[in-house]
Amino acid sequence: MHGRTPRAGGFFAALRPRSHPPAPSVPALEIRDACEADLAQIAAIWDHEVLGSDATTDTEPRNPAAQRDWLARHTEIYPVIVAVTGHDLVAYGSLSPYQPKPAFARTVEDSVYVRRDRRGAGLGTMILGELVRRAGALGHRSILARITAKNTASLRLHARHGFRPIGLERESAFKLGRWHDVTIMQRHLDAI
Numbered sequence: 001m002h003g004r005t006p007r008a009g010g011f012f013a014a015l016r017p018r019s020h021p022p023a024p025s026v027p028a029l030e031i032r033d034a035c036e037a038d039l040a041q042i043a044a045i046w047d048h049e050v051l052g053s054d055a056t057t058d059t060e061p062r063n064p065a066a067q068r069d070w071l072a073r074h075t076e077i078y079p080v081i082v083a084v085t086g087h088d089l090v091a092y093g094s095l096s097p098y099q100p101k102p103a104f105a106r107t108v109e110d111s112v113y114v115r116r117d118r119r120g121a122g123l124g125t126m127i128l129g130e131l132v133r134r135a136g137a138l139g140h141r142s143i144l145a146r147i148t149a150k151n152t153a154s155l156r157l158h159a160r161h162g163f164r165p166i167g168l169e170r171e172s173a174f175k176l177g178r179w180h181d182v183t184i185m186q187r188h189l190d191a192i
């Protein structure tokens, strides 16, 4: 003997496959229509941007009643969708009428918001892809996006989905102590 204690079961036991504890299951990502139960998590994502960034030119968080109104105004042809894993809502997006006039009913404006801790991992791409697909299926003519001109992530996201810049509003929005240019991008849907 060389001083080593032989392992129980000897050489052949060491070759037997070991049983590992089962890997913790990660709930699959699902994209679905939003419902009232999602509003608190949607508001938590949106309020961050309303209060602390120029990603949106909105400046006032919505109270729960205003959130419910917002969802109710998104009727069948103006969907709100969410990305969820289990009970965790990690991103959402919507299509809204670009203008309240009837002539503009088939031109929609999109919004896409990803929870801060989940950015840069393709969720925005998934949400916008689904919005483009639905806009085409719902018979809309084009989608517009109004993006503060320094929001590189949103500009790239929209460019990736075939949106092209069609205009620039110069210093049209004042937020967090300074003026912002707003880029307008558009994606036509006749090819879908």
Ligand SMILES: CC(C)(COP(=O)(O)OP(=O)(O)OC[C@H]1O[C@@H](n2cnc3c(N)ncnc32)[C@H](O)[C@@H]1OP(=O)(O)O)[C@@H](O)C(=O)NCCC(=O)NCCS
Binding pocket: 049, 055, 056, 111, 112, 113, 114, 115, 118, 119, 120, 121, 122, 123, 124, 125, 126, 145, 146, 147, 148, 151, 152, 153, 154, 156, 157, 160
């Ligand atoms: C803009 C936003 C929706 C993008 O979602 P995301 O899940 O982080 O983006 P993705 O991982 O799908 O990446 C989409 C594109 O943006 C780019 N991107 C992502 N984060 C970026 C960053 N911080 N800076 C520069 N580009 C970035 C990616 O490289 C990718 O471009 P590519 O396809 O050319 O490589 C997300 O950052 C967000 O919620 N921002 C705050 C809210 C907002 O700005 N909404 C849009 C209002 S118009």
